[in-house]
Amino acid sequence: MLPRPINDVLRPAGSARLIRVAIVVSKPSAVISVIGPGTFYDKIHHRRIKRFGSISKALFNVSDGNIFVNGRNTKSSHIIILSDMPQSIRLRDKFGENIVYRGRMDIIAVGNNSLTIVNTLPLDEYIMGVVPRETFPAWPAAALRAQAVAARSFALTHILNGKGKEFDIVSPNHQLYGGASAETLSTTKAVLDTQGEVLTYNGKVLCAFFYTCCGGKTEEAKNIFPSANKYPHAVDSPYCKGTKHYSWSFSIALENCSQKLKRAGKYLTGRITTVKPVKYFESGRVAQIKFSSKFNSVVITGEECRKILGYNNIRSTLFKVRIKNGRLQFVGRGWGHAVGMCQWGSKVMAEKGFDYEQILSHFYPGTKIER
Numbered sequence: 001m002l003p004r005p006i007n008d009v010l011r012p013a014g015s016a017r018l019i020r021v022a023i024v025v026s027k028p029s030a031v032i033s034v035i036g037p038g039t040f041y042d043k044i045h046h047r048r049i050k051r052f053g054s055i056s057k058a059l060f061n062v063s064d065g066n067i068f069v070n071g072r073n074t075k076s077s078h079i080i081i082l083s084d085m086p087q088s089i090r091l092r093d094k095f096g097e098n099i100v101y102r103g104r105m106d107i108i109a110v111g112n113n114s115l116t117i118v119n120t121l122p123l124d125e126y127i128m129g130v131v132p133r134e135t136f137p138a139w140p141a142a143a144l145r146a147q148a149v150a151a152r153s154f155a156l157t158h159i160l161n162g163k164g165k166e167f168d169i170v171s172p173n174h175q176l177y178g179g180a181s182a183e184t185l186s187t188t189k190a191v192l193d194t195q196g197e198v199l200t201y202n203g204k205v206l207c208a209f210f211y212t213c214c215g216g217k218t219e220e221a222k223n224i225f226p227s228a229n230k231y232p233h234a235v236d237s238p239y240c241k242g243t244k245h246y247s248w249s250f251s252i253a254l255e256n257c258s259q260k261l262k263r264a265g266k267y268l269t270g271r272i273t274t275v276k277p278v279k280y281f282e283s284g285r286v287a288q289i290k291f292s293s294k295f296n297s298v299v300i301t302g303e304e305c306r307k308i309l310g311y312n313n314i315r316s317t318l319f320k321v322r323i324k325n326g327r328l329q330f331v332g333r334g335w336g337h338a339v340g341m342c343q344w345g346s347k348v349m350a351e352k353g354f355d356y357e358q359i360l361s362h363f364y365p366g367t368k369i370e371r
């Protein structure tokens with residue numbers, strides 16, 4: 001019997017929409033194991049490299065643009081691992097834990113010495129590995145369902161924009177994804193309860209942004225993502241008030257702050273003497289902030305300030321800042337860019353009895369849920 005053409009072999013049965021998730025990007029090596037039989041393919045030369053019974057440990061690295069497996073040169077820059085059984089491919093993460101993935105795994109050489117790993121699987125199976133990472137499995141069902149629909153919409157826009165690229169979406173940069181290892185009963189049920197449902201706005205699938213906590217008001221998309229034109233407007237959202245990420249504070253020594261600014265190419269001569277937001281968005285978030293010394297000053301955007309001082313330190317741009325005892329003291333509300341759905345607000349709404357459609361229409365006003 002002739003072997004099946006490679007493209008048939010690589011496509012799972014049915015018409016499920018697939019997503020290509022980059023789970024390792026431009027790293028020197030990766031360790032993969034497979035519990036059970038499968039096949040290595042060479043995507044470049046359209047050939048089967050070998051069948052295997054199982055793989056206890058395969059170390060992948062790249063030299064001169066060729067992928068090596070346990071030191072053996074495959075003479076290819078794109079290897080595919082396909083397993084006969086679902087959920088049998090495991091990739092070792094940076095903590096040394098083996099994470100189980102559904103679907104297939106592509107190992108792609110990047111430049112001379114790096115590799116990228118792309119996990120390809122049906123969209124809804126991917127979302128099953130996203131919802132438990134973006135929420136908590138113990139959250140009420142309506143919040144989990146809202147997260148499933150938002151994450152699916154966000155992912156689908158990346159699929160639609162990903163044509164011609166090696167992958168559609170990056171984990172964890174775009175949204176968190178924990179593979180099959182992350183799946184739980186409650187979160188998988190939320191994915192199945194909302195199977196195929198996405199948000200649309202003006203007839204197009206919405207790139208449904210979300211984040212941890214808005215601090216009382218969401219943000220206009222155009223203020224954060226200039227390319228996001230025609231986006232649902234910001235809303236007042238009192239629901240997250242009092243939840244664990246509603247307030248934050250951070251302080252940093254003035255000298256330390258100057259160094260961080262300098263590293264980002266923002267030079268101040270001498271000690272910082274004043275720090276002042278100079279422009280706000282309507283929501284009250286800092287649009288621009290000015291750092292001054294006796295000699296000069298620099299103005300950066302609120303989001304640049306988060307990037308330079310650390311996204312987990314300056315958790316939002318909804319802050320006040322002052323200088324005291326040689327330190328910059330920030331006090332703020334919320335965590336994240338605040339465009340779209342506030343995750344902790346959605347949890348509180350669900351506890352108050354709102355269903356997932358109501359949660360989604362609160363955070364994404366004017367949208368519809370469609371299949």
Ligand SMILES: [Zn+2]
Pocket residue numbers: 213214215216217237238239240241342344345
């Ligand atoms: Zn909120």
